[in-house]
Amino acid sequence: MLNLPNWAYLGFFFVIPLISVLALSVSRGNPEIGYSYTWPLHWGEFSDAIRTYHVQLVRSFWYGIASTVFTLAIAYPVAYWIAFYGGRNKSTYLFLVLLPFFVSYIIRTLAWQFILSDQGIVLGHLKDWGLLSQNFHILSTSWAVIWGLTYNSIPFYVLPLYVAIERIDRRVVRAANDLYANTTWTFLKVILPLSVTGIFAGFLLTFVTNVGDYVNQQVLGGTGTYMIGSVIQDSFFTNQDYPMASALSSILMLLLLVCIWLYARTFGSEAIQDYA
Amino acid sequence: MSEQSDHETPRELAGLEVDPALFRGLTGRRTSRRGFMQAGAGAAGALGLSSILAACGVAGTKANSKKAASFDWEAWWKKQKPTKQLIFANWPYYIDTSNNGKDHPSLDMFTKATGINVSYKEVIQNNAPFYAQIAPVLQAGQATGYDIIVITNGWQLTQLLENAWIVPVWMEKVPNFQKYASASVKDPTYNPQSKYGLVWQSGFTGIGYNPKLTGREITSVNDLWDPKFKGHIGMMSDNTELGSIGLLKLGINPPTSNQSDWNKARDILNQQKPLVRQYYDQSYIDALQNGDIWISQAWSGDIYQANLKGYKDLKFVIPDQGVMYWHDNMLIPLHATNPLSALSWMNFYYTPKIAGIVADWVNYITPVPGAQQYVADVIKDSAVANSPLVFPTQADYAKAHDYYTFKNYNDFSNWNNTFNPIIQS
Numbered sequence: 001m002l003n004l005p006n007w008a009y010l011g012f013f014f015v016i017p018l019i020s021v022l023a024l025s026v027s028r029g030n031p032e033i034g035y036s037y038t039w040p041l042h043w044g045e046f047s048d049a050i051r052t053y054h055v056q057l058v059r060s061f062w063y064g065i066a067s068t069v070f071t072l073a074i075a076y077p078v079a080y081w082i083a084f085y086g087g088r089n090k091s092t093y094l095f096l097v098l099l100p101f102f103v104s105y106i107i108r109t110l111a112w113q114f115i116l117s118d119q120g121i122v123l124g125h126l127k128d129w130g131l132l133s134q135n136f137h138i139l140s141t142s143w144a145v146i147w148g149l150t151y152n153s154i155p156f157y158v159l160p161l162y163v164a165i166e167r168i169d170r171r172v173v174r175a176a177n178d179l180y181a182n183t184t185w186t187f188l189k190v191i192l193p194l195s196v197t198g199i200f201a202g203f204l205l206t207f208v209t210n211v212g213d214y215v216n217q218q219v220l221g222g223t224g225t226y227m228i229g230s231v232i233q234d235s236f237f238t239n240q241d242y243p244m245a246s247a248l249s250s251i252l253m254l255l256l257l258v259c260i261w262l263y264a265r266t267f268g269s270e271a272i273q274d275y276a
Numbered sequence: 277m278s279e280q281s282d283h284e285t286p287r288e289l290a291g292l293e294v295d296p297a298l299f300r301g302l303t304g305r306r307t308s309r310r311g312f313m314q315a316g317a318g319a320a321g322a323l324g325l326s327s328i329l330a331a332c333g334v335a336g337t338k339a340n341s342k343k344a345a346s347f348d349w350e351a352w353w354k355k356q357k358p359t360k361q362l363i364f365a366n367w368p369y370y371i372d373t374s375n376n377g378k379d380h381p382s383l384d385m386f387t388k389a390t391g392i393n394v395s396y397k398e399v400i401q402n403n404a405p406f407y408a409q410i411a412p413v414l415q416a417g418q419a420t421g422y423d424i425i426v427i428t429n430g431w432q433l434t435q436l437l438e439n440a441w442i443v444p445v446w447m448e449k450v451p452n453f454q455k456y457a458s459a460s461v462k463d464p465t466y467n468p469q470s471k472y473g474l475v476w477q478s479g480f481t482g483i484g485y486n487p488k489l490t491g492r493e494i495t496s497v498n499d500l501w502d503p504k505f506k507g508h509i510g511m512m513s514d515n516t517e518l519g520s521i522g523l524l525k526l527g528i529n530p531p532t533s534n535q536s537d538w539n540k541a542r543d544i545l546n547q548q549k550p551l552v553r554q555y556y557d558q559s560y561i562d563a564l565q566n567g568d569i570w571i572s573q574a575w576s577g578d579i580y581q582a583n584l585k586g587y588k589d590l591k592f593v594i595p596d597q598g599v600m601y602w603h604d605n606m607l608i609p610l611h612a613t614n615p616l617s618a619l620s621w622m623n624f625y626y627t628p629k630i631a632g633i634v635a636d637w638v639n640y641i642t643p644v645p646g647a648q649q650y651v652a653d654v655i656k657d658s659a660v661a662n663s664p665l666v667f668p669t670q671a672d673y674a675k676a677h678d679y680y681t682f683k684n685y686n687d688f689s690n691w692n693n694t695f696n697p698i699i700q701s
Contacts (some may be wrong), residue, residue, distance in 0.1 A: 020406045030685040031435070034336030055701060113559075117566040135507060139568060218513075222554040226700045234700070237404040238515075239692050240685070 025246035033241070048060040053248065055229055057255070060228040064211035067149035071206050072199065074150065075157035079198070080191075082158075083165040095157050109148055109219045116144060116220070140222025148216035153209070157202035161207065164198025196267060203263060208256055230254055270271065281430075303403065335417060337439045353446040353615075356532075360392055362617040365422040368398040369606070370477065372637035382633050386624050392617045400426060407432040408608065414441040421610035423618045424605050426476050428518060429466045429679060431688045433605065438684070442472045443608040449619040450474070452626040460604035460673055463645040464603060465531050466681040473607035474622050477634075478641040480668070480676065481517055481600040484564055484574025486589050494571060497525045497595045501544075506551045510563055510572030513555035515695040520679055521573060524597045530680045538694045544549065545698050555699045564590055576665045577640035592665055594672055603643075629654075636660050641668060 026042050031034035050057070082093045100108055115122055116138045126132045138144050168191060176186045214229030221227075228248065235245035364383075371380050383394045400406045407515055408426070410420045427433045436442050447453070454462075461475040486496045490505065500521070512518055517583055522541030523530045553569055561578045563569045565587045578591035608618045624630060626643070632650030635642035636657050647669070652661035660666050666675075682688040 015662055029336065030689070032336050032338040032438070032685045034338075053700075113562070113567075117563075118568045119566065137507070137553075137568065218557065219559070223549060223552050224701070231700055234696065239689070239696070241689070241692075 021246045021249055024242055027243055028177050029239050029243070031242075045243045046121055046251060049244055049251055051107065053228065056226055056228045056231050057225070057251070059142075060211045060213075060252075061255070061259070063146055063149060063213075063227060064207050067153060068203060068207045069209045070146065070150040071153040071157045072202070075154055075161055076199075077235070078154075079158050079161035079165055083162055083168075094159070094162065096154050101155055101180040105152065105176060106215060106219070108152065109216055112144075112151065113139060113219050116147075128200045139220055140225075142221065142225045144220040144222075144226075145216050145225050149210045149213060152216070153206040154228045156205040156209070160201035160205065161198040164195045164201070168194045200267065204260065207259065211256060212252060279587055302567050307433045323493070337435075337508075340359045341481060347440075349444050349446075353449075356616050357618075358616045359614040360617075361395070362392050362424070362621055363395045363397065363422050363614065364424045364621070365397050365399050366424075366426045366476075370398075370426070370604075370638055371396070372634050380517065381383040382625070382630050383632075385630065386621060388455070389624065390617075390620055392614075392620060394621070397422070401433040403428050403430055407435065411435075411441075413438075414439070414610055417611070419613060420609045422609060423612040424621065425605050425609055425612045426606055427473075429464065429602055429603050429681075431682050433607075434466060434682050434688075435449055436607065436609075437467070437472055441609060441610045443612065444471050445608070445622070446619060449616070451624065452623045456626050456628065456631075456646055458643050458645050460601070460676065461603060464695040466676045467605065469654045473605040474626070475603045475643040476606045476625075477638055478601060478603045478643060478663075479593075480594065480641065480672075481512075481521075481573060481602060482592055482594050483571060483578065484560075484590055485571040486564060486567065486594050487591060488589050489567060489570035494591075494593050495596055497521060499595075499598045500571060500573070501525070501548050501551065503551060505554055505571055508568070509548075509552050510554060510560045510569040510679045511545075511552050512573045513557050513561070513699050515692060515699060516679055517573060518555070518699065519691065519695040520600050520677070523680075524595075524677065527597065529677060530600075531678050533680055535690060542694050542698060545695070549698065575640075577638065580639045580663060580665045594668075596675075598675045598677045599672070602676060635666060636654050639663075639666050641666060 023037075024035070025045050027035040027037050028042050028045075055122045078097065082090055082097075086093055111189050114120060117123070118139070119127070123132065123136065123138065127134060127136070138147075171188060172194075173186060176190045181189065211227075211228060212232075214233050217225050217227045217230055232245050232248045232252070235241045235248060239245075278677060330413040361506060373379065375589070376380055380394075380396060383396055387393055406425070410422075410425070413420050427436065436590070453470070457470075457475070461478065463469055464475070483494055483497070483500065485499075485561070487493060489508070490499075499505075500511070511521075517570055519538060519541055520530050522545045523533055523537060525544060528537045528541070528618070554563070556563065558575075558578070560569065560572045560574060561582055564572055565582060565585075576592050579590050582590050594628070606618075606622060608615050612618065628644055628646035628650040631642045631644035632647035633656060635644075635647050636651050636655050639660065648661055651657050658669050664672060680691070682691065
């Protein structure tokens with residue numbers, strides 16, 4: 001019974017909105033004539049949504065996976081270094097990682113639009129030195145979007161990884177060294193498996209938010225980079241097509257749950273329970 | 277440690293022996309955690325389901341327009357009492373400012389002339405989110421808190437009119453409108469006879485380009501389809517702008533177009549797609565300034581302001597096939613608390629002096645042609661007064677086209693379904 005506030009909170013902020021979204025996606029109508037329900041429930045909206053937007057769905061998951069992998073590749077060395085070699089200044093380094101987040105999300109993304117512009121400070125010089133062709137551009141490509149997603153996810157991955165790596169008992173590492181393991185073996189056999197909980201936590205934060213992102217594509221992307229997050233936003237705000245927007249949101253949620261479940265299965269379900 | 281052998285529980289030590297089974301039964305939970313979770317989820321689900329069934333269906337807004345058709349607005353206006361307040365919601369950078377953005381000279385002059393205090397709020401960033409903000413309030417029959425809102429012609433404005441959420445303007449109190457307004461804003465297709473609102477500022481959507489990068493002058497909409505500019509063409513992500521320029525290229529006048537015209541426009545826009553670098557919202561101007569794109573659909577005021585900022589290379593051109601002419605309109609929402617103050621401001625604005633002061637700052641197209649004389653002679657700003665971007669010539673107006681006005685939601689939905697796939701795929 002002490003859990004009642006938890007259940008009330010969960011019910012009010014999670015279950016009821018979830019049911020409302022699902023309910024709206026089976027309703028039919030438009031803002032003029034109102035929305036109503038038919039019996040049997042109209043599931044056609046879901047098949048419509050997948051038929052019209054499957055390209056954007058697949059693309060968003062591809063961007064999500066790519067950006068998560070890149071973020072992991074960048075965040076792991078950073079977290080490892082801070083945990084093992086940070087010494088007394090660990091909190092300072094973590095603060096530095098978090099520092100860009102004091103600036104708003106959209107401005108951070110716009111900054112990359114400035115840095116990566118065709119004749120900007122990075123590409124301009126490379127082009128002047130003849131290392132790149134004049135027509136080369138990073139902005140308005142999918143790689144720019146993936147980089148934007150990666151950049152904005154780095155702190156979300158560094159922090160859980162840092163926590164996980166920090167928790168590793170240093171004596172275990174020393175024991176590995178005593179047993180004739182060199183640095184690579186120690187890392188692969190001891191440190192990496194013990195940090196899996198951090199990888200999973202970071203994955204949840206990064207993958208889920210990146211798949212549904214709608215800002216990076218608008219600022220850094222070009223044609224053929226439209227993501228499902230933008231589609232949902234358009235459906236809701238501009239088109240006022242609430243059943244379609246709800247159906248897309250429900251599908252996205254379901255697919256993300258499937259992905260997380262698959263991930264947990266592959267890397268051992270004890271990882272979730274251990275972290276929980 | 278003590279000399280106790282093995283593990284003797286404190287209970288055994290004290291000599292109190294309890295049957296373990298009884299002990300478990302007395303202290304175990306009544307329900308297991310799992311059972312509780314299931315019950316909780318079931319209860320919450322039932323709660324949600326009942327909330328749907330209880331509110332089975334949501335009423336539409338069409339009913340409102342039927343009610344409003346017979347409302348006597350003349351009598352309503354006569355009953356209104358003058359007030360000393362005006363709450364004005366507008367887009368950012370859309371009025372003259374001084375003192376680092378803290379003061380607005382035109383509003384101050386209005387306060388001095390009429391005694392009405394103006395609360396100016398730059399809360400409108402885009403039509404759709406703002407409409408989404410005020411629609412539920414108006415649907416519930418409550419006041420939005422604004423006396424004047426500025427909405428661009430488009431679906432949201434049509435919806436506001438359709439739902440009868442806008443108070444018609446009482447023309448008797450706004451004589452300056454008939455006297456000073458330009459002929460092009462007196463009777464717009466989306467708001468016949470300017471019954472429901474008056475134009476605040478207008479603009480052209482034409483072509484912006486950098487002649488140094490394109491290598492030649494641009495004169496036609498077809499130049500946006502030129503393969504030589506491949507990868508350096510920008511188009512707008514607003515599907516009304518995108519669709520309209522497609523229609524213009526085919527020589528179709530958008531207000532009289534139909535679905536088959538839209539399909540033809542969609543086809544040529546799809547042909548253009550491999551050449552387009554990106555479908556931009558307002559950030560095309562940054563890309564033009566950076567040189568990422570050489571040619572783009574553009575708004576007249578943006579190019580003018582870019583020139584002021586130092587990007588003097590950028591030019592705006594009205595193509596041969598025509599230019600799209602959009603208007604931002606001052607509307608009085610239903611249940612506004614100070615409607616007479618709103619009319620007072622509209623009347624005050626539609627004079628060469630005030631319109632000129634605002635035009636000198638905003639650099640979009642003002643609805644008062646007389647302002648040009650004022651800007652040239654009194655403010656002595658010849659750059660603005662002579663600019664065809666702020667004061668277009670008659671020849672420019674001859675090429676201006678209005679947008680297609682949607683008749684109802686299905687119409688709007690058809691337009692979206694035609695043009696969205698170009699931007700979204």
